[in-house]
Amino acid sequence: MPKWFQTSNDGEPRNSRLLDACARGDAQQVRQLIHDGADVNARDAEYGGTALMLVSGYGHLEIAQLLLAEGADVNACDTTWGSTALMTAAVEGHADVARFLLEAGARIDAVETHFGWTPLSHAASGGVVDIARWLLDRGADPNTRATGGGTPLLDASHNGRSDMVKLLLDRGASLDAQDDNGRKSLMLASHAGHVETVDLLLSRGADANESDAAGRSALMDAAQAGHLAIVELLIKNEANVNARCRTGETPLMFAADRGHYTVCQKLIERGADANAKNSSGQTSVELAAGQNHGKVLQLLIDSGAWR
Numbered sequence: 553m554p555k556w557f558q559t560s561n562d563g564e565p566r567n568s569r570l571l572d573a574c575a576r577g578d579a580q581q582v583r584q585l586i587h588d589g590a591d592v593n594a595r596d597a598e599y600g601g602t603a604l605m606l607v608s609g610y611g612h613l614e615i616a617q618l619l620l621a622e623g624a625d626v627n628a629c630d631t632t633w634g635s636t637a638l639m640t641a642a643v644e645g646h647a648d649v650a651r652f653l654l655e656a657g658a659r660i661d662a663v664e665t666h667f668g669w670t671p672l673s674h675a676a677s678g679g680v681v682d683i684a685r686w687l688l689d690r691g692a693d694p695n696t697r698a699t700g701g702g703t704p705l706l707d708a709s710h711n712g713r714s715d716m717v718k719l720l721l722d723r724g725a726s727l728d729a730q731d732d733n734g735r736k737s738l739m740l741a742s743h744a745g746h747v748e749t750v751d752l753l754l755s756r757g758a759d760a761n762e763s764d765a766a767g768r769s770a771l772m773d774a775a776q777a778g779h780l781a782i783v784e785l786l787i788k789n790e791a792n793v794n795a796r797c798r799t800g801e802t803p804l805m806f807a808a809d810r811g812h813y814t815v816c817q818k819l820i821e822r823g824a825d826a827n828a829k830n831s832s833g834q835t836s837v838e839l840a841a842g843q844n845h846g847k848v849l850q851l852l853i854d855s856g857a858w859r
Contacts (some may be wrong), residue, residue, distance in 0.1 A: 567594035574603045574619075577612045582619075592624040600631025601640075608637040608653065611646035616653070626658050634665030642674040647682045650675075660692045668698035676704035676720065679713035684720070694725040701731035709737035709753065712746030717753065727758050734765035743773035747781045760791040767797035776806035780814050793824040800830035808836040808852065811845035816852070826857035 570590040573581040586592060594603050604624045607615040616637070620626060629636055638658040641650040650671075654660070663670055669677075672692040675684040684704070688694060695703055705725040708716040717737070721727070730736045738758040741749040750770075754760060763769045771791040774782040783803075787793060794802055804824040807815040816836075820826060826836050837857045840848040 566590040570594050571596060571603055571606060574606045574612065574615055575610065577607075577610060577615065579612075579614050579618060582615050586618075586622050592619050592622045593628060595631070599633075601635075602628045602630070602637070604628065604637045605630060605635065605640045608641040608646065608649050609644050611641070611644065611649055613646075613649050613652060616649055620656050626653060626656050627662065629662070629665070633667065634663070636662045636671070638662065638671045639664065639669065639674050642671045642680060642683050642687075643678055645678055645680045645683070647680065650680075650683045651686055654686060654690065660687050660690050663696075664698075666699075668700075670696050670698075672696065672704050673698055673702070673707060676713065676716050677707040677711055679708065679711065679716050681715050681719055684716060688719070688723045694720050694723050695729060697729075701733075703729045705729055705737050706731055706735075706740060709746070709749055710740040710744055712741065712744060712749050714746070714748045714752050717749055721756050727753070727756065730764070734763075736762055736764075738762060739764060739768070739770045739773055742770040742779065742782050742786065743777060745774075745777060745779045745782065747779075747785065750782050750785055754785065754789050760786050760789040761795065763795070763797070766799075769795050769797075769803070771795065771803045772797060772801070772806050775803040775812065775815050775819065776810055778807070778810060778812040778815055780812075780818060783815050783818055787818070787822050793819050793822050794828065796828075796830075800828075800832070802828050802830075802836075804828070804836050805830060805834075805839055808845065808848050809839040809843055811840070811843060811848050813845075813847050813851060816848050820851070820855045826852050826855050 566585055567590055570585045604619050627636055638653045660671055672687045697703055705720045738753045771786045796802055804819045829835050837852050
């Protein structure tokens with residue numbers, strides 16, 4: 553069950569039974585309850601989701617068709633997040649229900665009141681390419697910004713949805729889009745360890761040396777997380793191994809502090825300065841020693857770092 557639904561309803565008992573029947577996918581009982589006077593726009597008592605949202609989240613196409621035929625509001629929003637039935641179908645990946653709702657007049661430009669997500673945002677985050685394609689075919693904006701500055705491309709990149717990333721780029725999504733922290737798609741994918749997505753973004757023109765509001769680069773993120781394959785990809789695409797963030801740390805410092813031996817080794821092989829100091833005067837050696845990363849410490853010393 554979609555987590556935001558509680559089928560109990562403190563009002564009319566028929567409405568409560570309708571919500572329960574919708575959750576179970578019992579089309580016969582739904583039909584009978586509507587005949588007996590249940591409200592097709594009945595809402596969950598706790599979050600304010602409608603019966604149509606409930607069946608859309610479960611993927612019960614037949615009941616969605618029945619509810620709309622009996623007058624359910626296809627664009628009703630829940631009272632907590634402002635989500636619609638189309639958003640619910642998109643996030644749960646029910647392509648047949650989403651397509652039916654679109655054909656029935658569901659708004660593709662609806663925006664959640666809480667998170668600022670659109671139906672496309674939900675489809676992109678979940679990697680549901682078919683739904684995203686239908687939304688884009690009908691004019692959905694691939695560059696819409698949610699609360700926090702997220703876009704469908706940023707969400708898809710963060711979640712490693714490479715097929716979705718390709719679709720969005722093909723349909724005009726901007727590689728320059730950034731969230732409120734200045735983080736672009738390449739940085740989000742690099743931090744999360746999505747090698748295929750990083751490779752795709754680089755092949756489509758993402759800048760391997762882009763940085764966020766704190767001056768952190770994709771290489772710093774990958775190095776700190778220990779993602780060796782991504783470190784190699786970024787370096788291959790001319791990422792600066794001696795770049796510094798606003799507090800003076802380099803990719804090698806981030807890797808040494810976390811004890812990522814093979815990443816440190818690769819960075820040193822490609823010219824990383826083992827004697828660079830951050831704004832606090834610390835070197836990679838001191839950072840590795842402070843975290844008791846003995847193997848990394850020895851690597852740094854053997855490479856010529858000062859003790």
